[in-house]
Amino acid sequence: MRTQVAIVGGGPAGLMLARLLELRDIESVVIERRDREYVQQRVRAGVLEQATMDLMDEVGLGGRMHAEGLVHEGVELRFDGEGHRIALSELTDGRAITIYGQQEVVKDLIEARLESGLPLLFDVSDVEVDPSAPRVTFTHRGESHVLDCDVIAGCDGFHGVCRPAIADVLTVYEREYPFGWLGILAHCAPSSEELVYAHHRRGFALASMRSHEITRMYLQCEPDEDASEWSDDAIWDELDRRFGMQVNRGEVFEKGVTPMRSFVVEPMQHQRLFLAGDAAHIVPPTGAKGLNTAMADVYLLAHAIEDSYRGDSSGLDAYSARALERVWRVQHFSWWMTSMLHRFAGDDDFQMKIQQSQLLYTARSTAQATALAENYVGMPFRAR
Numbered sequence: 001m002r003t004q005v006a007i008v009g010g011g012p013a014g015l016m017l018a019r020l021l022e023l024r025d026i027e028s029v030v031i032e033r034r035d036r037e038y039v040q041q042r043v044r045a046g047v048l049e050q051a052t053m054d055l056m057d058e059v060g061l062g063g064r065m066h067a068e069g070l071v072h073e074g075v076e077l078r079f080d081g082e083g084h085r086i087a088l089s090e091l092t093d094g095r096a097i098t099i100y101g102q103q104e105v106v107k108d109l110i111e112a113r114l115e116s117g118l119p120l121l122f123d124v125s126d127v128e129v130d131p132s133a134p135r136v137t138f139t140h141r142g143e144s145h146v147l148d149c150d151v152i153a154g155c156d157g158f159h160g161v162c163r164p165a166i167a168d169v170l171t172v173y174e175r176e177y178p179f180g181w182l183g184i185l186a187h188c189a190p191s192s193e194e195l196v197y198a199h200h201r202r203g204f205a206l207a208s209m210r211s212h213e214i215t216r217m218y219l220q221c222e223p224d225e226d227a228s229e230w231s232d233d234a235i236w237d238e239l240d241r242r243f244g245m246q247v248n249r250g251e252v253f254e255k256g257v258t259p260m261r262s263f264v265v266e267p268m269q270h271q272r273l274f275l276a277g278d279a280a281h282i283v284p285p286t287g288a289k290g291l292n293t294a295m296a297d298v299y300l301l302a303h304a305i306e307d308s309y310r311g312d313s314s315g316l317d318a319y320s321a322r323a324l325e326r327v328w329r330v331q332h333f334s335w336w337m338t339s340m341l342h343r344f345a346g347d348d349d350f351q352m353k354i355q356q357s358q359l360l361y362t363a364r365s366t367a368q369a370t371a372l373a374e375n376y377v378g379m380p381f382r383a384r
C-alpha cells in the first residue's frame with residue numbers, strides 16, 4: 001500500500017489533518033487503534049477557541065457546531081465569595097469561545113471522512129513506524145499491512161507509538177501536579193450561563209456545560225482519587241461549598257478523574273515523522289487548551305506538507321520550531337491558570353492571600369484581564 005501522508009491516530013488531530021489534506025488534494029490514510037464507537041463516545045474537553053471554530057468553518061464542517069454549540073463571550077472567576085466576569089469578547093475585538101464537546105468535533109470529522117470514501121481504518125493493531133523509510137506497518141482485520149508514504153503524521157495521542165519511536169532524539173519537559181480533577185456530567189441545566197472557575201480554600205472547582213440541559217462540573221481532588229468512592233450527594237455538596245451557592249442538581253451519568261500534567265517534547269519531528277497534538281504535548285485542562293493546540297499543530301503541518309509538494313520544504317523543516325512557539329505560550333497559560341486557581345498541599349494562608357490578590361488583579365486590571373482573555377480565546381493559528 002502507498003499513500004502520501006500516513007496518519008497514525010484518529011483523534012481530533014489526525015482527523016482534522018486528514019480533512020485539511022483532502023481539501024488540498026493530498027492523499028492520506030488514517031489508522032486508529034480503537035473502534036469508531038469508542039472514539040466518538042470518549043468524554044473529553046468541550047471548549048473551542050475562536051480559531052478552532054473558524055477552522056471547522058474553513059473545512060466546511062461548522063454546521064452542527066453553529067446549530068448546537070453555545071457561544072460564550074465571557075467567563076467568571078469566583079474567589080473570596082464573589083464572582084468577577086472577564087469580558088472575553090470585549091477585550092479581544094469580538095473573539096469568543098464555543099462550548100461544543102470534543103467528541104462532537106470528532107463525530108463531524110469522521111462522518112465527513114467516511115462520506116468522502118477516503119481511508120479511515122479503525123481497530124488497527126501492531127502499529128509500528130519507521131521514520132526514515134518512511135513506512136508504517138500494522139494489522140487490520142487479521143491481515144498485516146505495509147504502508148509506504150512521504151510523511152508520517154504522529155497524531156496518536158499521549159499513549160501512542162510515534163513519540164516512543166523517536167524517543168532517542170527527544171528532550172522531555174514535564175511537570176506533574178499533585179492533584180487531579182473529579183469530573184461529572186449530569187442531566188440538569190447549568191447553574192450559570194457562562195463557565196465559572198472557582199478558587200476556594202478547599203480546592204478549585206469549575207462549572208461548565210455541554211448544552212442547556214447537560215451540566216459539566218469539576219472538583220480538584222487527589223491525583224489518585226477513586227471517583228466511585230464519591231457519592232453523587234457528596235459531589236453536589238462539595239460543589240455547593242466551593243461555589244458558595246446552591247448549584248442545580250440532576251442525575252449524574254458520567255464520573256471520572258482526570259490527571260493533571262504539563263508535558264512537551266522537543267523537537268516535534270525527526271526524519272519524516274511529525275508529531276502533532278497530545279502525542280507531543282499535554283496541558284492541564286485549566287486553560288481548556290488541549291484540543292485547540294492539537295488543531296493549531298495540524299493547521300501548520302497541513303500547510304507545510306502542501307508547500308513541500310509544491311517544491312518548498314522550508315515549512316516542514318521549520319514545523320517543530322514554529323509549532324513550539326505556540327505550544328509554549330499555551331503551556332505557560334495553562335500552568336498559570338492552574339497555579340492561580342488550585343490549592344497545593346502545604347499551601348498556607350500567605351499563599352491563599354497571594355492567589356486571591358492575583359485573581360483580584362486579573363479581574364480588575366484591564367491589562368491583566370486582557371492577557372487572560374486573549375490567551376483564553378486563543379492565539380491565531382499560524383499557517384507558515
Ligand code: APR
Nearest residue numbers: 009010011012013032033127156157160277278290291294
Ligand atoms: N495506532 C493508532 N492509533 C492510536 C495508537 C496507535 N498505536 N495509539 C493511540 N491511537 C489513537 C487513540 O486511540 C486516539 O484515538 O490516537 C488517537 C489520539 O487522539 P487524542 O488522544 O484525542 O489526541 P489528539 O488527536 O492529539 O487530540 C488532543 O485530546 O487528550 C485530548 O485534551 C486533549 O483535547 C485534546 C485532544
Ligand code: PHB
Nearest residue numbers: 045046208285286287288
Ligand atoms: C469542559 O467543559 O469540559 C471544560 C471547560 C473548561 C475547562 C476544562 C474543561 O478549562
